[in-house]
Amino acid sequence: MRRSPALALLCVGVALASAARADVVARTFDGEANWTLQGAAAPARRNPTDDAVALRIAPARARSAGSAFAEKKQLVIGGFVAEFAIAMRSEGETKTCKTRDAGGACARGGDGMAFVIQNADARALGGGGNQLGYGGMTNCVVVEFDTHHDADARDPYNNHVAVLTRGATAPTLASHHAAIGTSVSVPDLSDGERHVVRVVYDPDFIAEDATHKSFRSGAHLLSLRNYHHGLGTMKVYVDDLAEPALTVPINLGAFLDLDAGRAWVGFTAATGERAQHHDVLSFRFRERFGGGVRPVDVTTP
Structure with a gap:
């Protein structure tokens, strides 16, 4: 008996909805359990008095790069909420920024870090320096x-967030040629402070989102x-x-080759000649399927 396309789609939906959830929660990183680490990534204490252990994706050492991905793939096709706390600081910058440039901004280390959804390799690690550990x-x-x-990467400013992809087959460029959207409306990310981040993916487009001040949609989307x-x-x-710094249009199921709707989630980071610590202080990932996604309270480590 032939199965109709609608029935087949329904069966896939039921299978995904009924699959065991594989949510990830990490309030501290006392070891490597449940994470696959590559390159320079390793657990570390931010200072000797800290009880909690951070996941240091790349240390304040020139030309280092690292990655860390949760061992179990997460269901991303139906939407998700990822919540994490990060901190970046140069060696010796223990709390607030002590040194500022001529423009008044924090004299920063390099180069930055990224939250990555990928279905290429559990041990994936890209280039160092301005490639932020994901380039390639x-x-x-x-x-x-x-x-x-x-x-050269067309960075809009030395302190920004962006969403980038080149789809399933092309190597991702750590360049704003590959950006769907970028925002500079964020706090100083290199000040050594704890910054709480929430990334919400909803597979259902809400028209009101397109009129929000954070909405960006680059021409790269058409490619x-x-x-x-x-x-x-x-x-x-x-x-x-309460207010997103950046909102972009995207379809993970269409842009990526997923494994039954699943992919690895985690972090990359890198340094160049300038260096800083790139720490993940806590992480929580919640899967959703159908019905959209709405924000939930962040967990404080």
């Missing part, structure tokens, strides 16, 4: 937290495969969890 990776979507201005199959939104919140 395939089949991924990246939310970057860039702290170092690179004119991605199957963008015409429908778009959802990805929102990035930094410290202000």
Whole structure:
């Protein structure tokens, strides 16, 4: 008996909805359990008096790069909420920024870090320096937290967030040629302070989102495969969890080759000649399927 396309789609939906949830919660990183670490990534204490252990993706050492991905793939196709706390600081900058440049901004280390959704390799690690540890990776979507201005990459400013992808097969460029959207409306990310980030992916597009001041949609979107199959939104919140700093149109299921709707989630970071610590202080990932996604309270480590 032939199964109708509608029935087949329904069966897939039921299978995904009924699959065991694989949510990830990490309030501290006492070891490598449940995470696959590459390059320079390792657990570390931010200072000797800290009880909690951070996941240091790249240390304040020149020309280092690292990655860390949760061992179990997460269901991303139906939407998700990722919440994490990060901190970036140069060696010796223990709390607030002590040294500022001529423009008054924090004299920063390099180069930044990224939250990555990818289905290429559990041990994926891209290039160092301005590649932020993800440049060169395939089949991924990246939310970057860039702290170092690179004119060749068309960075808008030395402190910004962006969502980038080149789809399933092309190597991702840590360049704003590959950006769907970028925002400079974020706190100083390299000040050594704890910054709370929320990334919300909703596969259902809400028209009101397109009129929000944070909405960005670059021409690069038109070069991605199957963008015409429908778009959802990805929102990035930094410290202000009521208003997104960046909202972009995106469709993970159309842009990436997923494993039954699943992919690895985690972080990359890198340094160049300038260096700083890139720490993940806590992490929580919640899967959703159908019915959209709404923000939830962040967990304080």
